[in-house]
Amino acid sequence: SAVISQKPSRDICQRGTSLTIQCQVDSQVTMMFWYRQQPGQSLTLIATANQGSEATYESGFVIDKFPISRPNLTFSTLTVSNMSPEDSSIYLCSVQTDLNSGANVLTFGAGSRLTVL
Amino acid sequence: AQSVTQLGSHVSVSEGALVLLRCNYSSSVPPYLFWYVQYPNQGLQLLLKYTTGATLVKGINGFEAEFKKSETSFHLTKPSAHMSDAAEYFCAVTPSGGYQKVTFGTGTKLQVIP
Numbered sequence: 449s450a451v452i453s454q455k456p457s458r459d460i461c462q463r464g465t466s467l468t469i470q471c472q473v474d475s476q477v478t479m480m481f482w483y484r485q486q487p488g489q490s491l492t493l494i495a496t497a498n499q500g501s502e503a504t505y506e507s508g509f510v511i512d513k514f515p516i517s518r519p520n521l522t523f524s525t526l527t528v529s530n531m532s533p534e535d536s537s538i539y540l541c542s543v544q545t546d547l548n549s550g551a552n553v554l555t556f557g558a559g560s561r562l563t564v565l
Numbered sequence: 566a567q568s569v570t571q572l573g574s575h576v577s578v579s580e581g582a583l584v585l586l587r588c589n590y591s592s593s594v595p596p597y598l599f600w601y602v603q604y605p606n607q608g609l610q611l612l613l614k615y616t617t618g619a620t621l622v623k624g625i626n627g628f629e630a631e632f633k634k635s636e637t638s639f640h641l642t643k644p645s646a647h648m649s650d651a652a653e654y655f656c657a658v659t660p661s662g663g664y665q666k667v668t669f670g671t672g673t674k675l676q677v678i679p
Contacts, residue, residue, distance in 0.1 A: 490670055542609075553599070553611055554601075555611075
């Protein structure tokens with residue numbers, strides 16, 4: 449399966465600043481997904497990023513707050529803009545694998561743990 | 566629409582004891598079901614999946630799960646817990662048929678007591 453590298457692995461940020469998280473995959477993939485994992489809550493899909501088109505955002509997430517880039521088939525970035533303490537979370541990049549099964553099996557990066565002060 | 570309910574945010578078992586993590590799902594169409602495991606400071610990795618066919622599926626590290634349509638359940642079991650099983654486990658569901666959004670449960674943290 450694909451190997452995903454995310455950075456930074458963790459960061460402490462000041463309120464009002466922005467941070468960009470990078471996701472690098474070791475193979476070409478069509479779809480990349482960005483999730484948020486908050487303590488005690490389920491993983492929440494932020495958006496789906498396809499190369500060559502605008503990202504598709506889930507309800508409750510907007511491009512101005514979470515702009516995403518997808519310049520090629522192996523790389524994507526997620527920016528968390530104008531951060532507040534409520535944005536403290538783990539952000540996970542994932543890709544679809546095991547395409548032969550027909551199911552949306554996901555492979556995840558290790559995550560980026562953000563703490564906003 | 567689909568949803569997943571994991572009963573028990575924390576489960577403790579003794580080393581060597583049976584592990585049972587509960588998952589119930591709701592789906593308006595036949596589902597695909599998954600269990601993922603997350604070790605500290607790591608991303609989620611697939612333990613096992615049910616798509617079609619045999620309802621008892623085996624995964625890595627001795628885990629297995631049984632799809633019970635009548636009970637809308639997909640509970641995860643392992644006959645004998647090992648210290649290395651301590652992690653957080655997530656049940657997930659997606660509608661069958663091509664790419665569909667995956668919905669995750671809130672997770673169950675498994676503690677293994679020596």
